[in-house]
Amino acid sequence: MSAEGLSLSDQHSSHVEIEGVALRFGDRPVFSDLHCSFPRGKITVIMGPSGTGKSTLLRMIGGLQKPDQGCVRVAGQEIVGLSELELGRMRKQLGMLFQNGALLDSMSIFENVALPLREHGRQGEDEIRLHVRAGLEAVGLPDVDDLLPGELSGGMLRRAALARAIVSEPAVVLCDEPFSGLDPPNVSRIESLLRDLNRNLGLTLIVTSHHMASSLRMADQVLLLQEGHSISGSPQELAESRDSAIVDFMGEDGAEYLSHHVSVKEGH
Amino acid sequence: MKGVLSRLGAWVTGGVVGLGQTVNFGASVLRSAFVSPLRGRQIVAAIYDSGVLSLALLCASGATVGFVLGLQLYYTLSRFGAESSLGTAVGLALIRELGPVLTGLLVTGRAGSATCAEIGSMKATDQLDGLRMMAIDPIHFVVMPRALGIIIVMPLLSALFVIFGIGGAYLIGVELLGLDGGSYISGLESAVAFREDVLQSIVKSLIFGVLLALISTYRGYACAPNAVGVSRATTSTVVTTSVCILLADFVLTSLWGV
Structure with a gap:
């Protein structure tokens, strides 16, 4: 596991890369110098306390939010500074599930x-x-x-x-809080749907979530956003971590769940 | 004093920036009208929303204005023994001024506010971003058809308003107050000229349509993406467009040399 999150990207080619991204909303800094990457064909779950920029990061990958500085690459293509027409072409390889669905009412x-x-x-x-x-x-x-x-x-x-x-x-599916506000059967259904999509079609999935159990069950990589920077690793690496930021975020329940889940997953 | 000047400066700068953004947005909408596909289905839906759904309001309002004009003008003209000129007075008032202006204000209240609120709500619920993420330009898919719908229906609704107004005044003047129907119609026919009156009316309503289309779609598109933002944008659409229509009416009337 590494701070500034690059552990899994060492093993798999990155589908999406974020380098040195800084963003402020008015006086409030969201990212100061964010580096992270999302491996191709894997499920990355972005977690973190509210207001740390999880949805903003997804919007940035989709080209809906421009960073103040830094680099966002999708399939090797730098997307910051592209015109709306060029972004349109790039977006044909992306699919996005918005938190409220964003289906057209009419x-x-x-x-x-x-x-x-x-x-x-x-x-x-x-x-x-x-x-x-x-x-x-x-x-x-x-x-x-x-x-x-x-x-x-x-x-x-x-x-x-x-x-x-x-x-x-699409090659990459961005999911913004797919589990929020759902009852347990629907959480399980969406979780298994996302997992099937990843396994059967080899899609790269980037998911933001507060739902710890589902997130850790399905994630190949977890990206924890903390005050403008990131820590990433596999769920097992998180379980073994003694990093205070991770321990604080997970809390005792989360850590307990995580170590149990990982040991079950590993067949212990 | 310095504070007042500073606020005034900020207000003027904000106004100029806002105007620039609106014009820029208008240029994008205009450009998108010439991009394939034509969006015929959405344009027809917008014509239905802005036009067909406004018919009852426009017809009822036109007839009511006609009733009032018929009564007021009849009694005013009869003081000078000129009540036979009722058709002329009603026709010119409705075709030159009241038709386009009142239609503009009524359509602003009904269709302009609805258009702004609809686009604003789409923004607040990520529907516009959802379109972007499907590589669909929301200006081409959502804004342009609605803007074009408003521009197309405005002269038609204005014409309908005028017809119902003239009909309303006829009912009052001829059927209720006993004026000769022939003199009402012949006065109307002889006084109204196509180029000076009818064409002016059509041009005015087209320009009011462009103003309403631009302001309502821009305010919706640029509003803050929350309930308060949509509500403010809708109010602002009605106020700004109403003022712009009245100002534009004065300018156009002056330029037309009437």
């Missing part, structure tokens, strides 16, 4: 999920229909085609948004 669930395919794909309507149906079935929503987003529950909305994020088969 369109049905089917139309929402079909939107990226209709806009950029070259498929015919029949093929789009097949893709959308497959996406909605993958997230366990086979019968909601004609409903509006407002007619779905929070968990269903999140799953429909996930279907939209993955329907165009």
Whole structure:
């Protein structure tokens, strides 16, 4: 494990890299000199106390938030300073699950999920229909085609948004708090969905979460944001760490859970 | 004194920056109107939202204004024995001024505020960022169709307002107060000229439409992404557009040489 987070990137090629990023919102510094990387084909969970910039980091990777200084690279391409048109091209390899779903209120669930395919794909309507149906079935929503987003529950909305994020088969999926506000069955469902996506399609998943149990169960790498800098490592490395920042964040319950979970995972 | 000057300077600078940003935004919207795909479906939906859903309001308001004009002008003109000029007076007042201006103000209250609030809510709930993340330009997908919808419906609604206004005044003047129907219509027909009156009315309502489209979409697009921000943007849209329409009406009337 390392501060400024580079342990897993030593073993796997990085899909997304953040170098020397600084960002302030008014007088409040969010990042001072952030370095971290996200390995290709792995699940990285970004954790940390509220207000440490987890969602901002995701938005930065998506090009929605420009840093004051520093470098953000997606698949080797520097994205800071790209025009909106160039960012659009880059974003075709990204999918993003927003915290509130961000589905278009005025369109049905089917139309929402079909939107990226209709806009950029070259498929015919029949093929789009097949893709959308497959996406909605993958997230366990086979019968909601004609409903509006407002007619779905929070968990269903999140799953429909996930279907939209993955329907165009992006290489990287960014998930902002996918578990927040969900009941335990829905947390498990989304967790296993994300894990399946990673295993079956080899997607790089970058997830922000406060939900410690799910995050640690699915993570290959955990990135802990602390006052503008990062500490990263595998869940096992976190379990073994005596770093006060990690111990403080996890608390006793978290540390206990972590050591138990990791020992079960390792087959002890 | 220094503090007052400093605040005044900041206010003026803020105003100039805001104006620049609005014009810049307008240029982006205009550019996106010429980018493929045309967004026909969204434009038709926007025409429905801004136009069709405003029909009842516009027709009822036009007729009511016509009733009031019919009554007021009839009694005023009859003092000079000129009540037969009611058609002329009502027609010119409605076509040149009241039609475009009142339509502009009514559509601002109904469709402009709704457009601003809708775009603002989309921003507050990350729907615009969601579009960006799907490599879809929100100006092209959301803003341009709504702006174009408002610009297209404004002259049509204004024409409808004028027709209902003239009809309302006819009902009062002719059917209620006993004025001769033929003199009402012939007075209207002989006094209204296409170039000076009708064309002026169409141009005015088009310009009011452009102002409303630009201000309502920009305020929604640039609002703070929360409930207070959307509420302030909506109020600001109604106030700013109403003032701009009244000012523009004065400028256009002066320039037209009436």
